[in-house]
Amino acid sequence: MDITLKGVRYDWWGVLVLVIAIYLVINLVLLHGGGFFTVYVLIPLLWAILALTVWQLGTQRPAGRAGMRSTIVFIAAGIGLIQIFAMVFAGIFYSFGHSPYSFTTKSILQNFFYVTTALVGMELSRAWLLNHRHFKKLNLYVKLMAIALLFTFISIPLNTITGVRADLESLQWINSTFFPSLAQNLLATYLAFIGGALPALLYRGFLQYFMWFCPILPDLEWVTEGFIGTGIPVAGLIVIEALHPGRGERAKIKRKIRSRSKGKTYAVIGWSVTAAIVLGMVLFSTGTFGFKPTVLVSGSMQPALDVGDIVLVKKVNPQAIREGDIIKFKESEGTSVIHRVVAINNEEGQRTFQTKGDANSEPDRDPVYEYQIEGRVIYTIPKLGWVSIGIKELLAE
Numbered sequence: 270m271d272i273t274l275k276g277v278r279y280d281w282w283g284v285l286v287l288v289i290a291i292y293l294v295i296n297l298v299l300l301h302g303g304g305f306f307t308v309y310v311l312i313p314l315l316w317a318i319l320a321l322t323v324w325q326l327g328t329q330r331p332a333g334r335a336g337m338r339s340t341i342v343f344i345a346a347g348i349g350l351i352q353i354f355a356m357v358f359a360g361i362f363y364s365f366g367h368s369p370y371s372f373t374t375k376s377i378l379q380n381f382f383y384v385t386t387a388l389v390g391m392e393l394s395r396a397w398l399l400n401h402r403h404f405k406k407l408n409l410y411v412k413l414m415a416i417a418l419l420f421t422f423i424s425i426p427l428n429t430i431t432g433v434r435a436d437l438e439s440l441q442w443i444n445s446t447f448f449p450s451l452a453q454n455l456l457a458t459y460l461a462f463i464g465g466a467l468p469a470l471l472y473r474g475f476l477q478y479f480m481w482f483c484p485i486l487p488d489l490e491w492v493t494e495g496f497i498g499t500g501i502p503v504a505g506l507i508v509i510e511a512l513h514p515g516r517g518e519r520a521k522i523k524r525k526i527r528s529r530s531k532g533k534t535y536a537v538i539g540w541s542v543t544a545a546i547v548l549g550m551v552l553f554s555t556g557t558f559g560f561k562p563t564v565l566v567s568g569s570m571q572p573a574l575d576v577g578d579i580v581l582v583k584k585v586n587p588q589a590i591r592e593g594d595i596i597k598f599k600e601s602e603g604t605s606v607i608h609r610v611v612a613i614n615n616e617e618g619q620r621t622f623q624t625k626g627d628a629n630s631e632p633d634r635d636p637v638y639e640y641q642i643e644g645r646v647i648y649t650i651p652k653l654g655w656v657s658i659g660i661k662e663l664l665a666e
Contacts, residue, residue: 296427316390329400333463345468348505349475360487396466417458445491449498456502569626579650587639595646
């Protein structure tokens with residue numbers, strides 16, 4: 270692998286060719302045979318060979334400062350955990366399903382070996398290629414995107430890539446799988462560039478082990494899955510890039526690193542928490558989780574709901590709505606209303622809902638049709654909406 274021609278070492282392209290060759294052998298040869306020996310012996314063996322080859326070639330020094338690498342490792346693990354938490358939290362409002370993998374002791378050990386060898390092989394080679402002196406001559410952003418794209422494609426089965434068509438199913442796959450995989454590989458690539466293989470391995474490892482070894486997994490809609498899988502790594506990439514100093518600043522920072530290390534750690538934690546909060550606010554406000562917060566500005570539902578309360582409205586099948594449910598619907602003028610269902614009728618074969626505000630003496634004049642329903646109220650947060658109301662009134666003055 271260490272080929273020398275006129276004094277120039279070509280081991281870097283040898284590793285690149287080996288990575289691509291392993292992917293092609295797995296997808297074009299081994300997976301067609303199937304079977305236990307192929308999946309749990311030959312495929313892990315190929316990734317182990319890649320890892321050992323890179324290890325024997327020697328480590329490449331990451332571009333990031335040595336004093337900051339422990340912080341990068343901490344952030345990488347934190348982003349992975351935040352992403353898992355976001356998926357679990359979204360699952361509360363959608364549903365959970367059983368993992369497709371077996372959880373016998375034998376199966377867990379087999380899958381652990383299978384996943385770990387692929388992770389280690391990919392991340393060692395990713396970090397080695399990125400920080401090799403020949404790759405350092407390339408434009409940083411071109412290099413990061415090229416490596417991210419390479420590892421995105423080798424993490425997706427070849428038959429899945431070649432099966433993409435111009436249809437809704439492929440569009441859903443691109444949103445829920447390809448874009449999240451690209452975003453995660455962009456983050457892992459930048460982590461490997463500034464911190465070496467360990468932070469990238471931790472970040473992707475948390476996600477992989479969660480999906481393979483958690484017996485109950487969130488069952489999310491493809492839009493939500495794509496939003497979480499793409500948004501969190503992109504937010505993490507922005508935070509890390511903002512914290513990573515430019516080359517011109519490193520000499521100054523190096524002289525002050527001891528006095529500023531504690532403050533830098535607090536800044537990292539602050540940025541991470543801020544990114545998580547902002548992402549959470551976006552998820553809530555856009556209704557990505559399948560429910561949307563609404564601030565009550567009318568007292569028509571007192572005493573059950575009061576002015577300034579925030580209600581979470583979940584999209585539901587109108588057939589699931591029953592008498593007594595509080596629903597959000599659009600009137601004919603386009604105004605959204607939150608009232609209680611007091612009766613369900615059938616008018617000319619169409620199911621309609623009679624609604625009424627708890628504080629009103631009479632039911633609403635017009636029936637509500639299924640197409641008008643925006644969702645059902647599932648939770649109430651008292652008084653918190655007064656902040657929004659106050660800001661709106663202040664801006665209106």
